[in-house]
Amino acid sequence: MSDTLDTLVRLTKFELDEKRRALKFLQDQEDATYEAIKKLEDERIFEASKAKNDVHLLQAYGAFAAMAKKKIAALHLFLTELSPQLETAREELATTFGEYKKVEISRDNRRAKELEEQNHKEQKEMDDLGMQGHRRKLRDKLDD
DSSP: OHHHHHHHHHHHHHHHHHHHHHHHHHHHHHHHHHHHHHHHHHHHHHHHHHHTTOHHHHHHHHHHHHHHHHHHHHHHHHHHHHHHHHHHHHHHHHHHHHHHHHHHHHHHHHHHHHHHHHHHHHHHHHHHHHHHHHHHHHHHHHHO
16 A cells, blocks of 8 residues: 555655746746846946937937837736746645645555554564463473
């Protein structure tokens, strides 16, 4: 029986690891998106400071700023779409972790019970051997 529970623990742990990887992938996407937004905002600020001193750059800056705003808006939209996926992945991970702990505790309880039964059996055998030895001694004394 504990072999079955060991297998179930391994399968549940594998599923838990898969859920962790999926969540990490989504979190990495979120982090990369925030990083891209920050980079675009930093570039926009840098280009604005350069454009203040040069009329030709000021004309080009308008197009750059519009493009940066569109990209930032698209990245924010992506984050909005990513948020429910992250929440679902977190919930699935929590559920799978709960299942893993239940199976692991069941396996540990089963092992403890089997060990207790084995110890009880060994103690009974030792008691029987002791009783047999005691009977022999009594028989030997009676025979004398």
